[in-house]
Amino acid sequence: MKRFWIQLAFLGLFTLIIMSGKMVLWLGIFVLSLLIGKVYGRFYCGYICPMNTTMQWAEKVSQRFGWQRGGTPKFLSHKWIPWGVLVLMGVSMILSKRILKFDMPVLIVLIVISIGLTLRYKQEVFHNHVCPYGALLKATGHSPVYTTQVDYNACIGCHKCEKVCPSGAIQVNTNTRKASVDPSICHQCTDNCAGVCPVNAIAYKK
Ligand code: SF4
Ligand code: SF4
CATH class of the missing domain: 3.30.70.20 (Alpha-Beta Plaits)
Structure with missing residues (x-):
């Protein structure tokens, strides 16, 4: 229950940051979590990540209506997919800024994708096979002290x-x-x- 309130607080903070257009602040939270992950593990995923928080709600809806199926779909089983998503995110952010003169809200796009996938597949499919943040956190949080x-x-x-x-x-x-x-x-x-x-x-x- 305590975790629920922490997640809700970070979702509120994320919403405020999005509305103020200062996404660099969220990037700062993520980079800090990435570094601290060496000691405390992937707590960013469990407590801070807005995708994880909204996916939990999506999963409840999906289970209520019996939409969710087990297993990882074949098209998402390749190891490089999260890294490919990371590159795609970076390229689309740069191009949208340079050509279209606006900041692509990549995290919002990822939230929509994560909710859509979770309505059909178990949460772990997005966490372990799609999420680019997860791929980065896996790198620093693979053998934490705690x-x-x-x-x-x-x-x-x-x-x-x-x-x-x-x-x-x-x-x-x-x-x-x-x-x-x-x-x-x-x-x-x-x-x-x-x-x-x-x-x-x-x-x-x-
Ligand atoms: S093993 Fe699974 S349920 Fe337990 S802390 Fe890790 S992610 Fe959470
Ligand atoms: S499998 Fe072992 S660790 Fe997991 S719930 Fe059962 S007793 Fe606990």
């Missing part, structure tokens, strides 16, 4: 955490029947997985 972890001895392999993870970061090994977290794609949202673990085996720690 991260969400599973107590190997306490885990009973019930799979409950897997079902609620929005990024597919927590998986139960079929042989050991123990869960583990991939920090490179974990959003450090914690309340999702830790909230459902029946034996309190999940914690954010050093």
Whole structure:
């Protein structure tokens, strides 16, 4: 619940920044999160990202009407797609500024794409296969000092955490029947997985 209010506050801040036309401020927040991610992981995704916040609502609508399907579509399965989106974003920003004399609102475009995709596919499809910010955060947040972890001895392999993870970061090994977290794609949202673990085996720690 606490995370919900933090996300809402950042969505409000993002809206204010968009309205004031000072997108460079948001870029500053992102770059700072990128650097701090080396220590605290991808908390930008779990707490700050406006796309993630709106996608959670889109997912609720999609599940309510039964639109969402599992699996990643083949056309989004190539590893380079997030990097391609990043290049496309940069080029369209430069060209729109130079030729059309206006600032392309790339983040708004990405929010629309992320909502559209989440109405059809699970959130992890956008997070892990499309999002250019995710690709950058993956690079700095792949082995942070603090991260969400599973107590190997306490885990009973019930799979409950897997079902609620929005990024597919927590998986139960079929042989050991123990869960583990991939920090490179974990959003450090914690309340999702830790909230459902029946034996309190999940914690954010050093
Ligand atoms: S593993 Fe837990 S903390 Fe990490 S993204 Fe999944 S639900 Fe969030
Ligand atoms: S919810 Fe807890 S006990 Fe169940 S698999 Fe995940 S970490 Fe293990």
